[in-house]
Amino acid sequence: MARFLRYRAAILAGLVLVPWVVGGDQEAKPPAPGSYETEHIFLCCIYGVERKGTRAFTDALRRIGACGNGAQWYYTNAPQQKVYVIHVVNDADGTIQALYTDKAHVIIDGHSNYGLGAVSATPEERQRQIITEIRYMDDDRILSYSSPWVAVNIPQLLSRQSYPNWWPVFKDGASAIMPYDFNDPRGAPPYNYYLSYLLPGDPTHYKIESVPNGALERFPGCGKPAWYASDGSAPDPKNPDHRKYFITNTNTAFESAGKWLVRSCPNGCVGTNYLSTPAGTGLKQVRWRFSIPSPGTYAVFARWPASTQNVSSATYSVTHALGTTTVQENQQTNGGGWNQLGAFAFGPGEYSVVLTDKPGEGTGNVVADAVRVLGPTNTGSFDLTIDNTLCPKTHYAKKTIVFRRQLGLDPAKLRYSRLFYDGCLSGIYYLDVLHRGVEFYSTGDAYLSEYEAYLRTYLQGGSDAQIWAALQDLQPLYDYYDFSRSPTEQDARQAERPGVVAGLDPKREAGARQWARLPPGGLFEALKRPEVIQDEAFSHAIVLAALGDRQAAAIALALRQMPLPLIERTEAGRISKIRGYIVARRILEAFPEQSVAPLLEAYSRGDLVTKGNIVRALGKISGGDAIRNLLLGALADQRFCEGEDTLSGGTPLRLCDVAYNQLVLRYRIKGVLRTISPAYSIEARDYHIGLLKAKL
Numbered sequence: 001m002a003r004f005l006r007y008r009a010a011i012l013a014g015l016v017l018v019p020w021v022v023g024g025d026q027e028a029k030p031p032a033p034g035s036y037e038t039e040h041i042f043l044c045c046i047y048g049v050e051r052k053g054t055r056a057f058t059d060a061l062r063r064i065g066a067c068g069n070g071a072q073w074y075y076t077n078a079p080q081q082k083v084y085v086i087h088v089v090n091d092a093d094g095t096i097q098a099l100y101t102d103k104a105h106v107i108i109d110g111h112s113n114y115g116l117g118a119v120s121a122t123p124e125e126r127q128r129q130i131i132t133e134i135r136y137m138d139d140d141r142i143l144s145y146s147s148p149w150v151a152v153n154i155p156q157l158l159s160r161q162s163y164p165n166w167w168p169v170f171k172d173g174a175s176a177i178m179p180y181d182f183n184d185p186r187g188a189p190p191y192n193y194y195l196s197y198l199l200p201g202d203p204t205h206y207k208i209e210s211v212p213n214g215a216l217e218r219f220p221g222c223g224k225p226a227w228y229a230s231d232g233s234a235p236d237p238k239n240p241d242h243r244k245y246f247i248t249n250t251n252t253a254f255e256s257a258g259k260w261l262v263r264s265c266p267n268g269c270v271g272t273n274y275l276s277t278p279a280g281t282g283l284k285q286v287r288w289r290f291s292i293p294s295p296g297t298y299a300v301f302a303r304w305p306a307s308t309q310n311v312s313s314a315t316y317s318v319t320h321a322l323g324t325t326t327v328q329e330n331q332q333t334n335g336g337g338w339n340q341l342g343a344f345a346f347g348p349g350e351y352s353v354v355l356t357d358k359p360g361e362g363t364g365n366v367v368a369d370a371v372r373v374l375g376p377t378n379t380g381s382f383d384l385t386i387d388n389t390l391c392p393k394t395h396y397a398k399k400t401i402v403f404r405r406q407l408g409l410d411p412a413k414l415r416y417s418r419l420f421y422d423g424c425l426s427g428i429y430y431l432d433v434l435h436r437g438v439e440f441y442s443t444g445d446a447y448l449s450e451y452e453a454y455l456r457t458y459l460q461g462g463s464d465a466q467i468w469a470a471l472q473d474l475q476p477l478y479d480y481y482d483f484s485r486s487p488t489e490q491d492a493r494q495a496e497r498p499g500v501v502a503g504l505d506p507k508r509e510a511g512a513r514q515w516a517r518l519p520p521g522g523l524f525e526a527l528k529r530p531e532v533i534q535d536e537a538f539s540h541a542i543v544l545a546a547l548g549d550r551q552a553a554a555i556a557l558a559l560r561q562m563p564l565p566l567i568e569r570t571e572a573g574r575i576s577k578i579r580g581y582i583v584a585r586r587i588l589e590a591f592p593e594q595s596v597a598p599l600l601e602a603y604s605r606g607d608l609v610t611k612g613n614i615v616r617a618l619g620k621i622s623g624g625d626a627i628r629n630l631l632l633g634a635l636a637d638q639r640f641c642e643g644e645d646t647l648s649g650g651t652p653l654r655l656c657d658v659a660y661n662q663l664v665l666r667y668r669i670k671g672v673l674r675t676i677s678p679a680y681s682i683e684a685r686d687y688h689i690g691l692l693k694a695k696l
Contacts, residue, residue: 036076036083039105042098043451044089046110046143047121047131048423050449054090057109060452061086063531064459075459084459091120092143092408099145099434102415109422109451114152114399115429117144117408130162137168137176143408147432149178149190151219151399154392155271168392168402176402177392181248188237190401191245192219193227195428197435197483205232208431208481210490213687214673216428216443220680221650222247222396223293247395251289251350253386254393258284258357260368269305269336270370270387277366279311282358288371288386290353292346295321296376299343300353303370306335310367313360319351320344328360331367338372346375381640381652407433422451427479428679435483438464444477444677447567447576452534468674469665473536473619474582476661477677491670512541523547524557527586528579536586543590551591558584558595559602562617563610567643585617596623603630612641612658619662631666632696634659635689650678660689669695 043057050056061068066075066086073086089095095118098106110118119141125131134141158164168176179189194215196205207228209215217226227235227245235242260275277284292298300318304310310331317326318341327341341353353371370387384398395401417437421430427441440454450471457470464480471478482490515523523546526532532539547554561577561584568575588595599621603614615634618627637655657676664674672695673680673688 036081038083038085040101040103041084041086041105041107041455042089042094042101043086043455044095044098044106044108044118046092046095046108046118047126048110048449049129050109051126051129053121053123053126054088056449057088057451059531060455060534061088063535064452064456066459077459077461080461092118092141095143096409099409099416099419100413104416105418106416107420107422107451107455108426109449112421112423112426112429113142114157115146115150115425116152116157117142117146119143128162130164132163132165134163135165135167136171137402138170138405139166144404145407145409145430145433146404147218147429149218149401149403150429151222151395151401153398154400155387156398159271168400170405176404178395178401178403180393180395181250182237182243182246189246189248190219190395190403191227191235192217192222192224192247193245194218195431196228196232197431199484199486202486204230206230206487208427208435209487210479210481211671211673211688213684214680216431216679217681218428218432219247219396219399219401220428220678222399247401249393249395251291251393253289254286254388255289256284256286256368256388260284260286263367265305265369270303270385273388274305274367274369275388276368277357279359279363279366280357282356284357284366286355286368286388288353289350290371290373290384290386291350292348292373293382294376295347296345297343298346298373298375298377298382300341301338301372301374302329302341302353302355303338303372304329304331304335304367305369306331306333307365307367308332309365311359311364312362314366315356315358315360316341317354317356318342318344319353321347332364343375343377381643383643420451420454422446422449422454425679431481435481437484438480438482440464440467440471440478440480442475442477443479443675443679444475445567446475446477447578448475448533448582449530450474450478450534452531453536456535465668469668470536472661472665472675474533475578476616476619476658476665477675479674508538509541512538513545515542516546518546521557524580524583527583530579533579533582539583539586540590543587547587547590551594554587555591555595555598558587559598560584562602562613563606564613565609565643566613581613581616588617589620592622595621596626600626600630608639608641608655611637611655612653615641615655615658615662619665631659631663635663635693650680651682652678654685656689657685660685660692663692663696667696671695 045054045057061073066073068074071088075084075086089098095108098104113119121131157166170176179186181189195208195218197208198205207215224245224247235245237243237246256275260277262273263276265274275286302316312330312332313328314331315326315328317324322345325342325344329339355368357366359366368388370385373384375382392400411433414436419434420440424446425442425444427443431441453470453474454467457467468478468480518526527539527542561581564577566578566581568577599614603611615631618631621627634655639655640652641655641658642652660676663669664672669692672691676685
């Protein structure tokens with residue numbers, strides 16, 4: 001009892017996970033293979049949010065039941081008569097060699113870096129989550145296997161993914177930024193296109209398209225149609241009919257006239273600085289430009305660092321669909337936060353906010369930091385911040401398109417047969433180069449590493465469809481593709497595997513029962529540990545054992561998670577709430593008879609965020625016609641239920657999109673797009689929703 005209480009205290013303090021999560025003692029030697037077949041799997045650890053580095057891999061391998069230590073592990077699947085030799089890799093050279101290894105199975109986990117490539121990190125850099133040494137587009141620390149062009153959110157890359165000294169230049173000083181318009185002496189601007197691949201001996205460039213009208217675009221959200229030619233040729237910038245594919249931007253998001261001083265701002269402003277100038281006659285001004293994608297009422301905000309030395313009536317002018325509105329704001333107060341200038345009607349098009357050095361009255365300094373545009377009203381589907389940044393202007397949305405000169409590996413030497421790239425938008429970023437055998441990839445923002453769920457299901461004999469379902473259950477943004485087949489052959493029958501081993505071993509089953517003594521709140525926090533979330537069977541066993549006699553309190557606790565956005569936007573950045581949401585969903589799945597009625601009630605009176613989260617929770621909750629009817633009703637609801645996807649830049653998901661993902665997962669519908677994400681246009685989504693309705 002004393003031992004259990006010590007572990008309970010440690011769990012609640014967030015220090016350790018109870019030892020029952022880990023199986024029995026592991027021997028640091030391979031099992032006797034006999035006549036078993038051998039498969040080599042490489043776990044490649046690159047820089048990401050995981051601070052533990054390769055230790056996270058080895059901890060996961062122990063939980064799965066592998067034996068070994070350090071860089072080499074073993075797992076035996078007797079029904080398959082197969083021994084898996086698992087290599088843990090911690091650097092770029094090892095990752096390259098893994099990709100060069102004949103018939104290798106490679107798993108890469110870490111930041112996608114907007115498609116720039118993989119970065120290796122020291123333990124100290126992982127702990128600090130900052131790498132100061134990376135400076136150039138062709139930096140030696142970056143392993144590039146990207147597309148020829150990469151769309152980067154530069155402020156986010158500098159601050160959020162923490163390369164503060166990186167800049168879009170090459171080591172020789174040349175700019176890596178693509179032209180913004182035609183007639184640039186450096187060449188044509190970039191264009192949007194469908195990702196494609198070749199089959200051996202076949203000159204046709206095939207779209208990566210498992211079902212019709214489901215191909216991946218390289219730059220989703222750019223507002224341009226995607227180019228495709230079966231011979232691999234590019235659009236001609238001199239052909240007027242081809243110019244619609246090119247991504248151009250003649251506007252400047254932020255510009256200034258007159259002399260403004262750059263002031264450092266470690267706290268209280270957007271970015272690292274703001275501009276300042278003494279009050280004057282109005283000849284000095286700054287302008288924040290923005291594009292509105294769809295008509296509606298949008299709120300416009302401004303931000304400044306407050307000071308008694310500032311003017312008390314700074315003059316902002318906002319252009320909108322009905323003209324221009326002038327607003328005066330006191331910059332001596334309300335600093336460090338967003339101050340609403342007003343809510344205005346906008347149609348699709350270009351608009352701006354202008355601040356001049358001429359105040360309404362008085363003297364002092366006029367300061368310019370940032371402007372934010374949010375809307376349309378009641379949807380929150382558009383959220384744009386324009387800083388006084390000195391960063392290069394964007395080509396579209398928040399992305400600046402840069403080009404790479406050369407790859408960090410030789411595509412002709414790639415020999416792997418299977419790949420899972422566990423990173424944000426890995427499909428869009430890397431399938432231009434990494435396209436061999438069977439590949440799993442993401443089509444959206446990945447806020448949860450899922451290599452453990454993938455590896456567990458694979459080692460236990462799961463089919464590709466079962467592996468996809470395990471990933472999709474955690475975050476509905478994954479897909480897979482067989483690059484040894486043409487698009488029309490993607491549904492061809494695959495070789496059968498023995499199947500996933502169900503249930504838990506007795507030791508771990510007994511361990512699950514030990515959690516019953518934790519109070520619901522403490523148990524909820526413990527269940528959020530990634531080690532538990534990744535093991536669905538163990539997670540469910542704990543919930544049933546610990547909460548079986550207090551179901552009402554558990555369901556109430558789970559329902560309190562439904563109104564919370566999965567990604568919370570704060571001044572410090574985006575905070576993921578996904579782990580807490582997954583725990584809530586697993587509680588609801590464990591007690592479906594008691595959960596369905598309160599879920600239906602919460603859905604009927606909830607806002608769009610609540611409705612979206614409830615729909616996401618229904619993929620595995622049994623409930624007969626009531627659940628089916630709710631999902632079908634949501635499939636017809638085209639209102640946005642989430643905010644902007646800052647990585648892909650695509651259009652946010654609607655209720656109908658979220659319902660689509662859950663229906664496909666719930667009923668294992670084939671012949672339709674497996675996953676709708678912001679990477680797909682509204683037109684493509686509606687096409688597949690129509691197909692799904694016909695099948696249902």
